[in-house]
Amino acid sequence: MDLIIVGRPNVGKTLLMINFAAYLGLRELRVEVPDEDGVIRTERLSLDKARRQLVSLYAPKTTSVQAVPVDVALGRQRLRVMVLDTPGMTEGIRDQPDERRQTALTLERLMTASLIFHVIDAPAIRTRRQEPLGALDTALVEFGRKMNSYLVVANKMDRPGGHDGLKRFRESNRGVTVVPVSCLTRQGFRDLKNWLMRTLA
Ligand SMILES: Nc1nc2c(ncn2[C@@H]2O[C@H](COP(=O)(O)OP(=O)(O)O)[C@@H](O)[C@H]2O)c(=O)[nH]1
Numbered sequence: 001m002d003l004i005i006v007g008r009p010n011v012g013k014t015l016l017m018i019n020f021a022a023y024l025g026l027r028e029l030r031v032e033v034p035d036e037d038g039v040i041r042t043e044r045l046s047l048d049k050a051r052r053q054l055v056s057l058y059a060p061k062t063t064s065v066q067a068v069p070v071d072v073a074l075g076r077q078r079l080r081v082m083v084l085d086t087p088g089m090t091e092g093i094r095d096q097p098d099e100r101r102q103t104a105l106t107l108e109r110l111m112t113a114s115l116i117f118h119v120i121d122a123p124a125i126r127t128r129r130q131e132p133l134g135a136l137d138t139a140l141v142e143f144g145r146k147m148n149s150y151l152v153v154a155n156k157m158d159r160p161g162g163h164d165g166l167k168r169f170r171e172s173n174r175g176v177t178v179v180p181v182s183c184l185t186r187q188g189f190r191d192l193k194n195w196l197m198r199t200l201a
């Protein structure tokens with residue numbers, strides 16, 4: 001079972017993968033990274049090291065789809081969920097062939113994933129009424145809104161403007177399930193976990 005994390009660059013997808021996996025009880029990340037030839041390499045990273053290596057302040061560092069297996073306790077059962085972190089998606093066609101390939105791979109995995117976390121940067125949602133999200137996010141919402149395995153994760157709620165952004169998102173996307181979180185402070189992770197449990201059950 002795959003849980004794919006998608007969204008624009010820098011919205012916090014990688015920090016969500018690391019901190020939510022930690023919240024679910026993971027102590028170490030076994031990151032599966034495909035190399036140029038598509039061969040899967042497994043890297044073991046402590047959570048601290050993963051944050052240092054994979055989360056970036058400036059340039060988006062995630063250049064390929066990275067998978068982390070997480071066991072989720074469902075009552076007495078344990079369910080293996082592959083959490084897929086992806087490179088940021090943008091409007092238009094990328095310049096670099098490798099980036100185009102990674103976008104294609106991300107879309108391919110998106111089509112077949114059982115669960116989707118669509119991460120948005122809540123404080124960045126603009127005040128414009130008509131289209132507060134960009135075209136890419138709007139397209140993802142349209143793709144996901146008919147599925148019950150699709151969730152919008154409104155991130156960076158710890159920052160100023162988070163609540164306004166969330167309100168704007170809700171006003172223009174009625175009927176879409178959204179969970180506000182901060183991947184930094186982990187506020188909202190309980191709701192995220194509850195959504196996951198309900199959807200997996
Ligand atoms: N204040 C704040 N910063 C965050 C949050 N989540 C991520 N960031 C920061 O946003 C930047 C991009 O995060 P990253 O996970 O690499 O984004 P990605 O490109 O979507 O994978 C990093 O500097 C993170 O520390 C959050 O909830 N609150």
Ligand SMILES: [Mg+2]
Pocket residue numbers: 013014015054060061062085086087088
């Ligand atoms: Mg990333």
